[in-house]
Amino acid sequence: MKFGGSSVSSAARMREVADLILSFPEETPVVVLSAMGKTTNNLLLAGEKAVSCGAPKASEINELAVIKELHLRTIDELGLDSSIVSGFLDELEQLLKGVAMMKELTLRTRDYLVSFGECMSTRIFAAYLNKLGKKARQYDAFDLGFITTDDFTNADILEATYPAVAKRLHGDWIDDPAIPIVTGFLGKGWKSCAVTTLGRGGSDLTATTIGKALGLREIQVWKDVDGVLTCDPNIYANAVPVPYLTFDEAAELAYFGAQVLHPQSMRPAREGGIPVRVKNSYNRHAPGTVITKTRDMRKSILTSIVLKSNITMLDIVSTRMLGQYGFLAKVFSIFEDLGISVDSVATSEVSISLTLDPSKLWSRELIQQELDHVVEELEKIAVVHLLQHRSIISLIGNVQRSSLILEKAFNVLRRNGVNVQMISQGASKVNISLVVNDSEAKQCVQALHSAFFENGFLSEVEEADLAQNGVPVLVSSNGAINGN
Numbered sequence: 414m415k416f417g418g419s420s421v422s423s424a425a426r427m428r429e430v431a432d433l434i435l436s437f438p439e440e441t442p443v444v445v446l447s448a449m450g451k452t453t454n455n456l457l458l459a460g461e462k463a464v465s466c467g468a469p470k471a472s473e474i475n476e477l478a479v480i481k482e483l484h485l486r487t488i489d490e491l492g493l494d495s496s497i498v499s500g501f502l503d504e505l506e507q508l509l510k511g512v513a514m515m516k517e518l519t520l521r522t523r524d525y526l527v528s529f530g531e532c533m534s535t536r537i538f539a540a541y542l543n544k545l546g547k548k549a550r551q552y553d554a555f556d557l558g559f560i561t562t563d564d565f566t567n568a569d570i571l572e573a574t575y576p577a578v579a580k581r582l583h584g585d586w587i588d589d590p591a592i593p594i595v596t597g598f599l600g601k602g603w604k605s606c607a608v609t610t611l612g613r614g615g616s617d618l619t620a621t622t623i624g625k626a627l628g629l630r631e632i633q634v635w636k637d638v639d640g641v642l643t644c645d646p647n648i649y650a651n652a653v654p655v656p657y658l659t660f661d662e663a664a665e666l667a668y669f670g671a672q673v674l675h676p677q678s679m680r681p682a683r684e685g686g687i688p689v690r691v692k693n694s695y696n697r698h699a700p701g702t703v704i705t706k707t708r709d710m711r712k713s714i715l716t717s718i719v720l721k722s723n724i725t726m727l728d729i730v731s732t733r734m735l736g737q738y739g740f741l742a743k744v745f746s747i748f749e750d751l752g753i754s755v756d757s758v759a760t761s762e763v764s765i766s767l768t769l770d771p772s773k774l775w776s777r778e779l780i781q782q783e784l785d786h787v788v789e790e791l792e793k794i795a796v797v798h799l800l801q802h803r804s805i806i807s808l809i810g811n812v813q814r815s816s817l818i819l820e821k822a823f824n825v826l827r828r829n830g831v832n833v834q835m836i837s838q839g840a841s842k843v844n845i846s847l848v849v850n851d852s853e854a855k856q857c858v859q860a861l862h863s864a865f866f867e868n869g870f871l872s873e874v875e876e877a878d879l880a881q882n883g884v885p886v887l888v889s890s891n892g893a894i895n896g897n
C-alpha cells in the first residue's frame with residue numbers, strides 16, 4: 414500500500430491512513446510513504462535558495478521554517494515525541510548551511526537533501542502505528558536493499574534489489590513480525606553508496622518494486638483522486654475514473670504526462686504479473702482503477718486523453734539527396750551524444766519531425782543553451798526548424814479502432830479551428846500523439862473529452878457494431894480481432 418504526499422500531508426491525514434490500514438485486519442501490508450504534502454518541493458526550493466543566500470542566512474530560509482513547523486506540529490498533534498524528527502531537522506539546517514557555504518548544490522547533495530522528507534514521514538507514521546498498538550517497523554529504502562544506478566535525481570533500480578529486499582523483509586518478518594513502513598522514492602547508488610532518488614513521483618516505483626520482490630497479490634497506490642481519470646482533472650473537471658487499464662496503457666499514459674503514476678512504475682508490476690489498484694485515500698470506497706496485463710477491450714475505444722505542455726518540436730530536413738541511407742542514424746546519434754530524450758517521431762524520406770520534453774529530467778531543465786547546441790549539431794547535416802511552446806495531446810486507447818478515433822478527433826479539432834502539426838501512431842502502440850500549439854491545447858482536450866466521453870459517442874459506436882456484426886467486436890489486447 415503506497416500513500417503519496419497528498420495522502421499523508423497532515424496529522425489528520427496520517428490518522429486517516431492509519432485507520433484505513435487497520436480497517437483491513439486480515440491483511441499484512443507493506444506500506445510505502447512519500448514525503449508529507451509539498452515537502453519535496455520545499456526541500457528543493459530551500460536547497461536552491463541556500464546556494465545564493467550566504468551561510469549566515471541559511472537558517473532563515475522560509476521553506477526550512479515551513480518544513481520544521483509541519484513536522485513538529487504533526488508530531489505534536491499525534492502525541493508523539495519530537496525526538497523522532499528533531500535530529501533530522503537539525504541536520505537539515507546544517508546541510509543547508511553547508512550548501513550556502515559551498516555555494517553549490519550538486520545532484521548528489523540534492524538527492525541527500527530531498528531524502529529527509531521520506532525519512533521523516535515514515536518515522537512519524539511508524540511511531541504512530543506503534544502508539545496505536547499495531548506493531549510497525551520503519552525502513553530507509555537505501556538500507557533495505559534498493560540498489561540503483563548512480564544517476565542522481567533519476568536513478569534506475571538494479572536487478573539485485575529484488576532478492577535483497579525480499580530477503581530482508583522476509584527475514585525480519587520471521588524474526589519479529591511488524592508492518593514494514595518504507596521510504597518511497599529513495600535508493601542507494603551501487604558505486605557511490607550514496608542516497609539516490611528515482612525521479613519525481615518515484616514512490617510508485619518503490620511500491621511496485623516491493624510488490625514484485627515479494628510476489629504480492631496486489632499493489633495498491635493510494636492517491637487523492639478516484640483512480641486514473643479520463644483526463645487531468647486540473648485541465649477539465651468533467652474527467653471520470655477509468656475502471657480498467659492494461660500495464661501498457663498505464664505506462665503510456667504516465668510517460669506522456671499524466672501526473673498520476675510514475676512512468677517507470679508499471680515495469681516491475683508487469684514483470685511480476687501483479688495487478689496495480691489505484692485508489693483514493695480521501696474516498697476509500699470508490700472502486701478506483703485496476704491495472705492488469707490484459708483486459709476486455711470489447712467496448713474500449715478511447716481510454717484517456719493526456720496533455721503534455723511546453724514541448725519543443727524539431728523539424729529536420731536532410732540537405733542530401735533523396736534515398737540517402739544513415740540519415741536517421743546520424744540524427745539520433747546526435748541526441749544520444751547530447752543525452753537528450755526524444756518523445757514522438759514522424760518521418761518521411763527526407764525529413765524528420767520529433768518532440769523533446771524540456772522537463773524530462775526534473776533536475777536539469779533543457780535550457781536554451783542546450784537547444785541551441787542541438788540545432789548547431791543537426792545543422793551540419795540538415796536544415797532545422799526549432800518550434801517551441803507546443804503541446805502533445807495523447808489519445809490512449811484501442812489502436813484497433815484508430816481510424817474511428819482519428820475520424821472523431823479530427824472532426825472535433827477542425828470544428829475548433831485547430832491545425833495539427835504532427836501525428837505519431839505506431840503499429841502496436843496504444844497511443845496516438847497529436848502536436849498542437851500550447852495556446853490551444855487545453856481547449857482541444859476539453860473539446861475532445863466532451864466529444865468522446867460525454868455525448869453518448871461510445872454507446873452509438875456500440876450500437877453500430879451490433880448492427881453491423883450481430884455481436885460486439887471482441888479485440889484482445891494483442892490486437893487480434895475475434896468478432897463473428
Ligand SMILES: Nc1ncnc2c1ncn2[C@@H]1O[C@H](COP(=O)(O)OP(=O)(O)O)[C@@H](O)[C@H]1O
Nearest residue numbers: 417418419636637638641642644645671672673
Ligand atoms: N489522468 C489522470 N488521472 C488522475 N489524476 C491525474 C491525471 N492526470 C493528472 N492527475 C493529477 O495527478 C494527481 C495525482 O494524485 P496525488 O494524490 O497527488 O498523487 P501522489 O499522492 O502519488 O503524489 C491528482 O491529484 C491529479 O490532479
Ligand SMILES: N[C@@H](CC(=O)OP(=O)(O)O)C(=O)O
Nearest residue numbers: 417418447453613614615616
Ligand atoms: N516525494 C517525492 C516522491 C513521490 O513519489 O511523491 P508523491 O507520491 O507525493 O508523488 C516527490 O514529491 O516526487
